[in-house]
Amino acid sequence: MAHSEEKPKLGISSCLLGSEVRYDGGHKHNTYVTGTLGQYFDFVPFCPEQGIGLPTPRPPIRLVAEPGQALIRAVEVRDATVDFSKALDEFAKKVCNGLSEYSGYIVKKDSPSCGMERVKVYEKENAPAVKRGVGMFTARLMQQRPELPVEEEGRLTDPRLRENFVTRVFTMHRWQQMLADGLTAQDLVEFHTRHKFLLQVHYESTYRELGRLIADIGNRDLETCAAEYLQLLMRCLKHLADPGKHANVLMHIMGFVKEKLNTDEKSELLDLIEAHRLEMVPVIVPITLLNHFLRRFPNDYIARQYYLAPHPRELMLRNSI
Ligand code: SF4
Incomplete structure (x- = not known):
């Protein structure tokens, strides 16, 4: 495929690159991300809390909810009536609309704005938090772009999760390069053929489902078929190889x-x-x-x-x- 020299473009929580944007004026520089992955990816930093106009330093934010309820809000720790949920969601929607060329996203773990999973949610005064939340920004990102590979920097220390994320990013990049040249049915068939063993090592039954989609390509609208293929492809690769x-x-x-x-x-x-x-x-x-x-x-x-x-x-x- 063409453009092989282009690096995949990744969104990233700014503090992971060493920017001093955290509530306490500090950063969370991750040397594996900048030193190793940085040689192969172009990073584009976003700090959702700065993006909604908050200063640095600033009062910290946390997630709160009624016990067991699905509705989670991001509020100031010292005053729960100061609610940033809507602003963070609106900012995420705006960022998502500009992510069509991005091949993935690395987010900061545990953050009420950027965390991907197991973020602390405070349900009752003076009770321990429940680790069931997703940061407001990342929740919208994953909902609006379910096919986009998203990973937390903390999970990248696990070799299998790391390999899985990077595999998804490079596969997404190949997909985007294919689309950039103008998609044909033949391209899609070739893409599927060349990824056969990679798909099988992740999840055989979704590989077969993808095969049925490709077999029917002549009877379907190509763009609809490609959109379905991409969602299934990324779902397949999310399964860990073993x-x-x-x-x-x-x-x-x-x-x-x-x-x-x-x-x-x-x-x-x-x-x-x-x-x-x-x-x-x-x-x-x-x-x-x-x-x-x-x-x-x-x-x-x-x-x-x-x-x-x-x-x-x-x-x-x-x-x-
Ligand atoms: S975790 Fe997200 S919101 Fe918090 S400082 Fe880092 S980039 Fe900004």
């Missing part, structure tokens, strides 16, 4: 070269796939050997599969167990 699913996909790919391998080579590859299934080696180990065999015995269909290189190798996202 060693068992990787082992199944690797065995499948091995089938394309195994006739060319001698007995020792076959058993070495099988051993490494099994070692990964048993979580003794990271998935990069059998993939590296498989790639070595694929270089000796090229196969066009496999070479075009994004499964083997869904994101830059230098990020080393497949090097953990």
Whole structure:
């Protein structure tokens, strides 16, 4: 696909980049985000609380609700009648309308504005908070753009969540590059074909659902089909890959070269796939050997599969167990 040199554009909570925008005048600089991910993504910072006109420093905000009720409000800690819910929601709507070129979003955990999950909600005076909230800004972001990969910086320390998020971002970026060139039915079929093993390693049954959608493409309006495909695609990739699913996909790919391998080579590859299934080696180990065999015995269909290189190798996202 074209434009491969363009970096994916990501929205991000400003304080994670080191901007001193927090209520106390501080920041929450995340060095993995700026030092590592920053080499591969273009970040566009947003601070929702500054975006609604609040100064820095400012009185802190928290989420409150009636016990067990769904309606959650963002209010000043010292005076619950000062309610920022509407302003934060309006700001989020405005930001969402300009996010069509964005491939993902990284938000600050625990924040009543930016947190993605388990944000403290205060239900009763002098009682411990319940961790059931979503920051006001991020709640609207996820509701209005359900297909957009969104992740908290705290969860990016988990290797599987990190790999999953970055895979979704790069897949979204490939999708956006395809649309930028003008979508054709053939593009959509090719996109699906090249993502086959990547989709299978995340969620086989949604992969099959996507396949049925593609098979019906000639009888449907292309744009409607593409919109449905994108929602399903991102839902599929949200499922975490695991060693068992990787082992199944690797065995499948091995089938394309195994006739060319001698007995020792076959058993070495099988051993490494099994070692990964048993979580003794990271998935990069059998993939590296498989790639070595694929270089000796090229196969066009496999070479075009994004499964083997869904994101830059230098990020080393497949090097953990
Ligand atoms: S968490 Fe969000 S609202 Fe709070 S300082 Fe960071 S960017 Fe601003």
